Amino acid sequence: GAVVxxxxxxxxxxxxxxxxxxxxxxxxxxxxxxxYRQFPKQSLMLMATSNEGSKxxxxxxxxxxxxxxxxxxxxxSTLTVTSAHPxxxxxxxxxxxxxxxxxxxxTRLTVV
Amino acid sequence: DAKTTQPPSMDCAExxxxxxxxxxxxxxxxxxxxxxxxxxxxxxQYIIHGLKNNETNEMASLIITExxxxxxxxxxxxxxxxxxxxxxxxxxxDSWGKFQFGAGTQVVVTP
Numbered sequence: 001g002a003v004v005x006x007x008x009x010x011x012x013x014x015x016x017x018x019x020x021x022x023x024x025x026x027x028x029x030x031x032x033x034x035x036y037r038q039f040p041k042q043s044l045m046l047m048a049t050s051n052e053g054s055k056x057x058x059x060x061x062x063x064x065x066x067x068x069x070x071x072x073x074x075x076x077s078t079l080t081v082t083s084a085h086p087x088x089x090x091x092x093x094x095x096x097x098x099x100x101x102x103x104x105x106x107t108r109l110t111v112v
Numbered sequence: 113d114a115k116t117t118q119p120p121s122m123d124c125a126e127x128x129x130x131x132x133x134x135x136x137x138x139x140x141x142x143x144x145x146x147x148x149x150x151x152x153x154x155x156x157q158y159i160i161h162g163l164k165n166n167e168t169n170e171m172a173s174l175i176i177t178e179x180x181x182x183x184x185x186x187x188x189x190x191x192x193x194x195x196x197x198x199x200x201x202x203x204x205x206d207s208w209g210k211f212q213f214g215a216g217t218q219v220v221v222t223p
Contacts, residue, residue, distance in 0.1 A: 004155075006155075032209065034209055034210060034211075036213075043199075043213045043214060043215050043216060044150075044156070044211075044213040045213070046210065046211065046212065046213075049210060091153070093155050093156070095155075095156075095209060095211075096209075097208055097209035100158050100161075101158070101208070101209035101211065102158070103148075103155035103156045103157070104155050105154055105155045106153065106154060106155045108153070
């Protein structure tokens with residue numbers, strides 16, 4: 001089946017720095033990808049819709065200047081957490097839609 | 113998309129069938145019922161989906177009531193590896209892939 005790969009799987013960064021997370025569709029092209037965030041013991045929360053060649057659409061309450069999304073090709077979307085703070089520590093998950101919606105394995109971000 | 117309601121947790125004995133209910137009483141005619149599961153610290157995994165008819169694949173069966181207001185996911189022979197949070201989601205093709213996850217059901221399969 002289709003595979004979506006995220007990188008890195010884990011990252012620890014210092015407060016105030018920026019972190020980039022990549023989401024790739026490995027065997028299909030995805031004009032649309034989605035980014036979710038999941039805090040411990042909570043469900044996944046949709047952050048934004050990433051559209052190839054155009055601006056991302058953010059959900060209410062998600063700061064677009066803090067969570068920069070770039071979808072420059074049909075197989076790659078990136079999420080950059082800018083000026084990260086400890087409260088941004090979370091599990092970030094992407095998905096891409098082919099015949100179904102396929103999810104990446106997630107990225108565990110810890111900001112210290 | 114219609115809201116779904118699931119029990120917060122369920123235990124199941126290994127080798128037995130696990131029946132996971134989902135209520136979606138406000139579902140509209142063009143909304144599909146999707147089931148995903150999330151094993152700890154991994155991304156969600158697709159299980160099965162349906163619109164009106166019952167569906168079966170190698171992982172599970174999906175039973176949708178005639179009025180479509182509820183459905184049941186059946187894992188026919190639960191194994192320890194089926195321990196996960198199971199999510200039932202109602203979604204239209206217009207918002208394809210744009211999922212609003214509820215709290216899901218934490219299923220624990222015990223030996």
